[in-house]
Amino acid sequence: MSAPDLSKIQKFREHLHQEWTGDKTVAAWRKWHAQIAAFTHGATAAILESAHLRSGMRVLDLASGVGDPALSIAAEVAPSGRVTATDLGPGMISLAEELASKKGLSNIEFREASAESLPFPAPTNPTTSSPAASALCFFPIFPKLSVNVFAY
Numbered sequence: 001m002s003a004p005d006l007s008k009i010q011k012f013r014e015h016l017h018q019e020w021t022g023d024k025t026v027a028a029w030r031k032w033h034a035q036i037a038a039f040t041h042g043a044t045a046a047i048l049e050s051a052h053l054r055s056g057m058r059v060l061d062l063a064s065g066v067g068d069p070a071l072s073i074a075a076e077v078a079p080s081g082r083v084t085a086t087d088l089g090p091g092m093i094s095l096a097e098e099l100a101s102k103k104g105l106s107n108i109e110f111r112e113a114s115a116e117s118l119p120f121p122a123p124t125n126p127t128t129s130s131p132a133a134s135a136l137c138f139f140p141i142f143p144k145l146s147v148n149v150f151a152y
Helices: 006-021 023-039 041-051 070-077 090-102 133-138 142-151
Strands: 058-061 082-087 108-112 127-129
Touching: 006 023, 006 090, 023 041, 023 090, 041 070, 058 070, 070 082, 070 090, 070 108, 082 090, 090 108
Parallel strands: 058 082, 058 127, 082 108
Antiparallel strands: none
């Protein structure tokens, strides 16, 4: 197996960043969020069930987008648990913050970050990681993602 072409990987990352953080994409998520949330409700419920969440847990949600399933996770781990939800751009995060505020969630923090290079240290207490399965295809170097997830 040959080594990955790093220039192609970087080009792919740049394309994804432009595509997922652009104004048109964010506007579409704002417009269609309720319908998308209803459509993905079953997947969110499955994530919540399989994660065995309980109050006091710290959870990392990668590629959180507009907050699904991070918002539901925050409700599950409240009142003493915390969620850090990350996404590539401020547009998606701003909608997620609005939704969290509407739901009265104060135990969730949104950070602009790439899942491949988290810009914050791992917490000292145990953590559950919850990368969105549907987003895994967007990470060109999966082992790098895995190292970040399990280090957190």
